[in-house]
Amino acid sequence: MNEKKLRAKIDKLLADKKKHDELYYKNAEPEITDFEYDMLVRELQDLIALLPETERAAELLKVGDDLSQGAKTIAHKERMISLDNAYSLEELENWWNKLSLELGFRPPLCLELKIDGFGINLFYSNGKLQYATTRGDGRIGEDVTPNFKTIAGVPHQIDYQEDIEIRGEIYLPISEFMKLNEERASREEKPFANPRNAAAGSIKLKDPLMTAQRPLKVLFYTLGGRPAEIPPKSQEEVLNWLESLGFPVAKQRCVCDDFQRASEFLNEMEELRYKLDFEIDGVVAKVNDSSLHTRIGETAKSPKWAVAYKFKPEEKETKLLDVEYQVGRTGAVVPVAILEPVYISGSTVSRSTLHNFDEIRRLDLHYDDTVRLIKSGEIIPKILGVDTSKRKTDARAIELPTRCPVCDSPLMREDEGAIHYCSSSECPAQLARRIEHFASKEAMDIVGLGPANVALFLEESIISGISDIYDIDYERVASLSGMGTRSANNLQRAIEDSKSRNFDRVLFALGIRNIGIVTAGNLAKHFGNIDAIIEADFESLSQVPDIGAKIAEIIISYFDNPKNLELIDALRSRGLSFKYESEQATDLLEGKSFLITGTLPNYGRKEMQSLIQSHGGRILSGVSKSLDYLVLGEKAGGKLTQAQKLGTVQIVSEEELLKLLGEEQ
Numbered sequence: 001m002n003e004k005k006l007r008a009k010i011d012k013l014l015a016d017k018k019k020h021d022e023l024y025y026k027n028a029e030p031e032i033t034d035f036e037y038d039m040l041v042r043e044l045q046d047l048i049a050l051l052p053e054t055e056r057a058a059e060l061l062k063v064g065d066d067l068s069q070g071a072k073t074i075a076h077k078e079r080m081i082s083l084d085n086a087y088s089l090e091e092l093e094n095w096w097n098k099l100s101l102e103l104g105f106r107p108p109l110c111l112e113l114k115i116d117g118f119g120i121n122l123f124y125s126n127g128k129l130q131y132a133t134t135r136g137d138g139r140i141g142e143d144v145t146p147n148f149k150t151i152a153g154v155p156h157q158i159d160y161q162e163d164i165e166i167r168g169e170i171y172l173p174i175s176e177f178m179k180l181n182e183e184r185a186s187r188e189e190k191p192f193a194n195p196r197n198a199a200a201g202s203i204k205l206k207d208p209l210m211t212a213q214r215p216l217k218v219l220f221y222t223l224g225g226r227p228a229e230i231p232p233k234s235q236e237e238v239l240n241w242l243e244s245l246g247f248p249v250a251k252q253r254c255v256c257d258d259f260q261r262a263s264e265f266l267n268e269m270e271e272l273r274y275k276l277d278f279e280i281d282g283v284v285a286k287v288n289d290s291s292l293h294t295r296i297g298e299t300a301k302s303p304k305w306a307v308a309y310k311f312k313p314e315e316k317e318t319k320l321l322d323v324e325y326q327v328g329r330t331g332a333v334v335p336v337a338i339l340e341p342v343y344i345s346g347s348t349v350s351r352s353t354l355h356n357f358d359e360i361r362r363l364d365l366h367y368d369d370t371v372r373l374i375k376s377g378e379i380i381p382k383i384l385g386v387d388t389s390k391r392k393t394d395a396r397a398i399e400l401p402t403r404c405p406v407c408d409s410p411l412m413r414e415d416e417g418a419i420h421y422c423s424s425s426e427c428p429a430q431l432a433r434r435i436e437h438f439a440s441k442e443a444m445d446i447v448g449l450g451p452a453n454v455a456l457f458l459e460e461s462i463i464s465g466i467s468d469i470y471d472i473d474y475e476r477v478a479s480l481s482g483m484g485t486r487s488a489n490n491l492q493r494a495i496e497d498s499k500s501r502n503f504d505r506v507l508f509a510l511g512i513r514n515i516g517i518v519t520a521g522n523l524a525k526h527f528g529n530i531d532a533i534i535e536a537d538f539e540s541l542s543q544v545p546d547i548g549a550k551i552a553e554i555i556i557s558y559f560d561n562p563k564n565l566e567l568i569d570a571l572r573s574r575g576l577s578f579k580y581e582s583e584q585a586t587d588l589l590e591g592k593s594f595l596i597t598g599t600l601p602n603y604g605r606k607e608m609q610s611l612i613q614s615h616g617g618r619i620l621s622g623v624s625k626s627l628d629y630l631v632l633g634e635k636a637g638g639k640l641t642q643a644q645k646l647g648t649v650q651i652v653s654e655e656e657l658l659k660l661l662g663e664e665q
Helices: 003-026 034-048 089-103 174-186 195-203 208-212 235-245 259-272 291-296 357-363 428-439 451-459 467-471 474-479 484-498 503-509 517-527 530-535 549-560 562-573 605-614 638-646 654-661
Strands: 073-075 109-115 118-125 128-134 140-142 164-171 217-224 253-256 280-287 306-310 315-327 332-344 347-353 370-376 380-386 411-413 420-422 593-597 629-632 650-653
Touching (some): 003 034, 089 259, 089 280, 089 291, 089 306, 109 164, 109 217, 109 235, 128 140, 164 195, 195 208, 217 235, 235 253, 259 280, 280 291, 332 357, 332 370, 332 380, 347 380, 428 467, 467 562, 503 517, 503 530, 517 605, 530 549, 530 562, 549 562, 593 605, 593 638, 605 654, 629 654, 638 650
Parallel strands (some): 593 629, 629 650
Antiparallel strands (some): 073 140, 109 253, 118 164, 164 217, 315 332, 315 370, 332 347, 370 380, 411 420
């Protein structure tokens, strides 16, 4: 490779690494597996080694950070280091042999589980927990103390008075992760990719009460910023000492000076990984004697006295038997691969989501194809590709439907969109999801009408559609198993209370595709009542903030459907409001438009939107020339860049906006 091609390749890999660092550390939404990322970094290291010595800058390979923009940070007393990786027993043995040669003897190793979680650093002084910070960039971390204190099982006071840092990994148990993703799927929300990402997102939620609802746990493994006279003199003693202070520690560990025993332990842990209720992605090998660590030293980014032995993601081949199509609340049709059952990463897999029709085309799937399967994050099955050499010559390509698999209505696809939709709002497959959405907190907020009860009421024919909610026979509800009179009475009160919701909430509850709560509010405020919206043409709809051509067409199409008009009439006859009543307190922000990006320090997004609207401001869902103010929070992302490019948008913090309203905290 000539010098020009070498530098071009390095630049490309650096750009890829930066992208994946951002997705992994800041957004908790990785697009590639840990193994794929590590291979990218390893290739980058090999290429950088070919550059002249003066150009091998350490910052080229700096580790990503999890710091949120504008967040409060605290410096670690001692740097939180990252580990180099070994992907084979041979690599691990070579590392150990090199250490032994440099020291003149074979140092015993402490082998312990590598928890695939989210790093946390605790600081104790005078025996009391002072703060909790994320790993951050290794030198400073983000303060997450209020959220961390909601995690059960971690001592807030310890029997040790000196200043000390205790470090561990926050994780979400696999069993709880599966429940959480099931709940998100029932609300048609994007599932978490794996437990690590769920834990990362949970610990940095704005509201500690929301974090408390996630059953997070922690396992601790090391100390930082400790005085020299601290009792433990080895890694094994550190783990025992932490346990004696009340910190949860992984039980599986091994101290050995024999490579045969080390190999046996690694193989045992690789088998055990699928029986644990938390994710591990390898085993950490550390020189057990802590006094040797300084002598052995560190590189610019990693200690030389420790290495992470990483398990390779398990990959299996299986047969693609068929593809089924599921229909969600909005009519979105999602293909699911039906597989010949295969045991992989601790469980038997027989289904894998294919996301959309384009994924089927990309993989070029045929019936009876031999497909390569992994579990993304060891949890979610994912088809990597097809072994076309095993494809039969007469194999048929997967047939993509043109009509809804449930009601046979034509499928439609938006311009530039990836999802296909059923065109009928009366599709039975959508009914349960539509009722759940109607009753959801941001819509009609009917407590007691969640997914389980919706399914039960449909099965028992207590309801058969949305308007039936207001005709429920509460005596029948009380007679159902698991319900009773009290539950029936509470449901009745919630349903009656829902009749007082303002028109914007009712409009959102109808579930018109692509009409979120903000757009529903803009429509309700602009037109004032449902009849004006029904009669609105394309031009008048386009006058509403945030309504582009695509959304205007969706709205017109919705109200052109007689079934939808019948639903509106039925709900109106049952007492729901289809006329907008302003809840505006002042006109301080009258005529001004706002967009919130990122996580605000003291307000939830919906809460801040309501506050802005109560002072006459309009909420937009995207950056455009009509945007006046961008309210900037953590993890601002691309909207900040777009606003800066426009040059006409005033960028303000939460504090600056509150001062404008005279509501300083």
